[in-house]
Amino acid sequence: MASKVLAGKTVEVNEEGFLVNPADWTKEIAAELAKEEGIAELTEAHWKVIDFSRQSAGTTGAAPTLRGITSGSGVSTKELFSLFPKGPAKKVAKIAGLGKPEGCV
Amino acid sequence: MKKIVILGAGTAGTMVANHLTHLMDLNEWQITIVDEDPIHYYQAGYIFVPFGKATEKQLMKQKKTYLSSKVRMLQTKIELIQPENNKVILQDKTVLDYDFLVIATGCDIYPEETPGLGEHEWGKSIHSFYTLKTAVALEEKIRNFQGGRIVVNVVENPIKCPVAPMEFLMLSDAYFTQKGIRDCVELIYATPNSGAFTKPVASKLIGDMLDRKNIKVEEDFYIEHADPDAKKIISYDERELEYDLLVSIPVNKGADVVGKSGLGDELNFSPVNKSTFLSDKFANIFVLGDAANAPTSKAGSVAHYAVDLFGENFKRYTEGKELEEKFDGHTNCFIESGYGKGVLLDFNYEQEPLPGLFPVPGIGPFALLQESRLNHIGKLSFEWMYWNILMRGRKVPLAPTMTMAGKWTDWEKRFNVA
Numbered sequence: 001m002a003s004k005v006l007a008g009k010t011v012e013v014n015e016e017g018f019l020v021n022p023a024d025w026t027k028e029i030a031a032e033l034a035k036e037e038g039i040a041e042l043t044e045a046h047w048k049v050i051d052f053s054r055q056s057a058g059t060t061g062a063a064p065t066l067r068g069i070t071s072g073s074g075v076s077t078k079e080l081f082s083l084f085p086k087g088p089a090k091k092v093a094k095i096a097g098l099g100k101p102e103g104c105v
Numbered sequence: 106m107k108k109i110v111i112l113g114a115g116t117a118g119t120m121v122a123n124h125l126t127h128l129m130d131l132n133e134w135q136i137t138i139v140d141e142d143p144i145h146y147y148q149a150g151y152i153f154v155p156f157g158k159a160t161e162k163q164l165m166k167q168k169k170t171y172l173s174s175k176v177r178m179l180q181t182k183i184e185l186i187q188p189e190n191n192k193v194i195l196q197d198k199t200v201l202d203y204d205f206l207v208i209a210t211g212c213d214i215y216p217e218e219t220p221g222l223g224e225h226e227w228g229k230s231i232h233s234f235y236t237l238k239t240a241v242a243l244e245e246k247i248r249n250f251q252g253g254r255i256v257v258n259v260v261e262n263p264i265k266c267p268v269a270p271m272e273f274l275m276l277s278d279a280y281f282t283q284k285g286i287r288d289c290v291e292l293i294y295a296t297p298n299s300g301a302f303t304k305p306v307a308s309k310l311i312g313d314m315l316d317r318k319n320i321k322v323e324e325d326f327y328i329e330h331a332d333p334d335a336k337k338i339i340s341y342d343e344r345e346l347e348y349d350l351l352v353s354i355p356v357n358k359g360a361d362v363v364g365k366s367g368l369g370d371e372l373n374f375s376p377v378n379k380s381t382f383l384s385d386k387f388a389n390i391f392v393l394g395d396a397a398n399a400p401t402s403k404a405g406s407v408a409h410y411a412v413d414l415f416g417e418n419f420k421r422y423t424e425g426k427e428l429e430e431k432f433d434g435h436t437n438c439f440i441e442s443g444y445g446k447g448v449l450l451d452f453n454y455e456q457e458p459l460p461g462l463f464p465v466p467g468i469g470p471f472a473l474l475q476e477s478r479l480n481h482i483g484k485l486s487f488e489w490m491y492w493n494i495l496m497r498g499r500k501v502p503l504a505p506t507m508t509m510a511g512k513w514t515d516w517e518k519r520f521n522v523a
């Protein structure tokens with residue numbers, strides 16, 4: 001476990017850069033994490049997915065899977081890949097300040 | 106009589122049934138198990154079939170031989186579960202009442218979920234080995250393969266035995282080398298993961314191993330569709346991969362009946378408490394094995410550790426006591442790496458796989474996250490253990506929860522990694 005300064009706040013992150021405490025998350029931190037993932041600016045479409053994921057984690061306590069996001073948020077898989085290139089489920093989880101999606105050992 | 110109904114008589118269902126006949130007072134409890142297929146398949150043996158190292162017949166046994174005579178076995182399809190009424194409806198119209206229900210209906214492959222996959226080239230240039238039938242068909246294809254590019258593609262996670270695709274590639278490397286045509290065979294692993302494995306240390310060490318064997322990894326590859334005529338697969342981010350032979354691990358989904366009965370998630374896996382396997386929705390339903398959505402590997406070894414802990418816990422629960430949150434996600438998997446060697450992984454929900462020795466620290470005999478001949482022998486002897494110890498409901502002298510003893514947290518120093 002390491003700590004790191006994101007958007008002026010010291011937060012704990014794990015070895016893959018995921019926030020350890022979802023409560024540390026702020027919108028500003030999300031924007032910085034997005035930059036780390038190669039997303040220069042978070043648009044409304046990005047926020048729709050991030051907001052859905054944080055909401056879904058609130059009830060189940062876990063970051064949603066790719067299918068969870070598409071069936072729950074109404075954003076298509078194709079669109080998700082253009083918003084969060086390469087591994088969208090993992091990137092969304094990271095930017096939304098949630099743990100890595102489980103169930104993918 | 107109070108009633109326990111178990112759905113599915115595969116790995117988990119058989120173990121649960123046999124454990125419960127030892128644990129429960131059978132003057133008070135009746136145990137019924139339902140499965141539509143009279144054959145119990147040894148799925149961990151499928152990986153050997155395409156290389157001619159196991160036969161179809163060898164991996165099939167009669168389910169009833171492995172079930173205690175104290176269990177009532179019904180052979181028919183399960184049509185619907187009505188959890189509000191504590192009833193299960195079978196295809197032959199029988200209605201079963203239960204006090205407690207154990208769902209162990211496993212999961213299966215669904216090639217039809219990906220456009221182009223399960224169509225006219227299925228069984229020709231597109232194969233799988235995730236069912237006995239597909240593994241047998243692939244054997245002929247591999248035997249006659251003269252050279253070209255083999256792409257192994259995992260469509261989506263989770264899948265059963267997540268290391269099996271890599272085993273397939275490593276066994277292919279050895280097979281074509283021995284055949285003298287390895288130079289003409291290109292081996293590619295197209296995976297939705299960002300590496301060989303999801304956890305960092307294993308991903309690095311297994312990734313290095315694939316590299317040494319000249320197996321290329323195409324990371325973050327989420328297939329959108331296959332083009333069976335052009336013989337290529339296309340990802341959502343529009344990468345194209347051509348193949349001569351596509352070995353696909355299609356979407357794995359839980360049984361339709363789980364979804365239809367309102368007990369499943371998007372992939373028909375049933376949400377449970379990951380330490381007790383109690384259904385999130387109903388206090389008298391448990392889900393064990395691959396059917397559950399617990400974030401473990403979907404493997405027989407996991408089901409075995411889980412069932413070992415489940416039995417006593419379940420009994421206490423029927424006596425009105427609280428369930429103990431015991432299961433830690435303990436997983437063992439033997440990975441065949443070719444040339445009579447294998448690698449062993451040991452991990453749980455919290456702890457990623459590390460190098461070391463297992464089960465006895467400093468002694469082994471199994472080497473964790475390193476190739477050894479004994480690990481291969483371990484994999485082969487698992488078959489004997491499976492049929493003679495696990496399926497009989499006997500206890501293996503191994504702790505069901507994971508231990509850090511024998512794991513090398515200083516592996517980088519030992520391996521001289523900078």
Ligand SMILES: Cc1cc2nc3c(=O)[nH]c(=O)nc-3n(C[C@H](O)[C@H](O)[C@H](O)COP(=O)(O)OP(=O)(O)OC[C@H]3O[C@@H](n4cnc5c(N)ncnc54)[C@H](O)[C@@H]3O)c2cc1C
Nearest residue numbers: 113115116117141148149183211266394395403404405406
């Ligand atoms: C290629 C491959 C390699 C593997 N390698 C390994 C390995 O090396 N080590 C390891 O530990 N595990 C391995 N596994 C995984 C292991 O086989 C499974 O995790 C294990 O069998 C799961 O047990 P289960 O009881 O949950 O499901 P299963 O054993 O699949 O049993 C499910 C049962 O439910 C029945 N069923 C389902 N729906 C219905 C219905 N509607 N009506 C009636 N009956 C129904 C089915 O007929 C079946 O008998 C491998 C799997 C595969 C495919």
